[in-house]
Amino acid sequence: MLTSQFLTYVAFFVLSAIALIGAFLAVTLRNLVRAALGLILSFMGVAGIYFVLEAEFVAIVQVIIYIGAISVLILFAIMLTRGLMTSAASTQNSQWIGAAFVGMLMFAVLFFVAITTNWPLAQPHTISDLIPRLGADLVTTYLLPFEAVSLLLLAALIGAIVIARE
Amino acid sequence: MIPLQFYLIVAAILFCLGLFGALARRNAVAILMGIELMLNAVNINLVAFWRYVKPAAPTMDLAGQIFALFVVTLAAAEAAIGLALIIAIYRSRDTVNVEDVDLMKW
Numbered sequence: 102m103l104t105s106q107f108l109t110y111v112a113f114f115v116l117s118a119i120a121l122i123g124a125f126l127a128v129t130l131r132n133l134v135r136a137a138l139g140l141i142l143s144f145m146g147v148a149g150i151y152f153v154l155e156a157e158f159v160a161i162v163q164v165i166i167y168i169g170a171i172s173v174l175i176l177f178a179i180m181l182t183r184g185l186m187t188s189a190a191s192t193q194n195s196q197w198i199g200a201a202f203v204g205m206l207m208f209a210v211l212f213f214v215a216i217t218t219n220w221p222l223a224q225p226h227t228i229s230d231l232i233p234r235l236g237a238d239l240v241t242t243y244l245l246p247f248e249a250v251s252l253l254l255l256a257a258l259i260g261a262i263v264i265a266r267e
Numbered sequence: 268m269i270p271l272q273f274y275l276i277v278a279a280i281l282f283c284l285g286l287f288g289a290l291a292r293r294n295a296v297a298i299l300m301g302i303e304l305m306l307n308a309v310n311i312n313l314v315a316f317w318r319y320v321k322p323a324a325p326t327m328d329l330a331g332q333i334f335a336l337f338v339v340t341l342a343a344a345e346a347a348i349g350l351a352l353i354i355a356i357y358r359s360r361d362t363v364n365v366e367d368v369d370l371m372k373w
Contacts, residue, residue: 128288200290
């Protein structure tokens with residue numbers, strides 16, 4: 102019992118470190134292709150955190166959609182707009198100090214809220230038939246948002262083709 | 268059991284890194300990468316709340332995960348449209364530096 106809890110902690114800290122280091126690389130590296138690879142590392146760490154949270158379906162969706170689709174789209178866009186990427190000019194704009202200040206302020210606020218709020222905690226429950234229940238809920242309780250999001254995906258698909266077409 | 272606060276703090280750091288990336292980067296693709304990081308941080312929060320916080324009603328006990336799945340879908344749509352816009356701007360202006368795209372700047 103004690104060892105499994107210890108291993109959960111180790112997994113959580115290692116995966117968090119992967120996610121945060123990847124994110125740091127993604128926002129600081131000059132070479133955009135390397136920054137996108139850092140972004141993929143961060144997505145992997147986040148998928149691992151979902152596994153620690155026992156949300157395995159969301160973790161798999163994260164791997165398929167974020168790492169499989171969105172990262173490839175971003176890399177594709179970087180390759181298509183290359184040439185200006187390797188210029189000597191700085192990759193940060195002139196207001197990066199202000200941006201760092203805003204980020205730290207935001208973190209201070211979020212940290213304070215996370216620590217001081219009295220969350221209505223429940224005993225963590227494990228749902229054994231998680232994926233069948235997710236599927237059933239999507240077509241019963243959440244039917245309207247499910248249909249709306251499918252319509253949105255169709256609109257985004259058509260819009261992306263129309264905008265990017267020559 | 269890992270306390271809920273640990274997840275919230277990791278998500279907060281991830282969100283602020285994404286915010287910094289979205290505000291400080293020059294390249295439009297890099298700004299989009301920062302936005303993706305922020306969406307990821309929000310998703311960690313949603314799934315952590317699903318696991319730890321009492322649901323409002325018994326039928327809503329999967330709401331956090333469903334919400335996270337919808338956010339992933341929206342992120343995919345946003346990435347597709349955003350990158351299509353960036354490629355269209357690159358075609359007409361020959362740059363993806365957001366400081367050079369100032370046609371509508373007063």
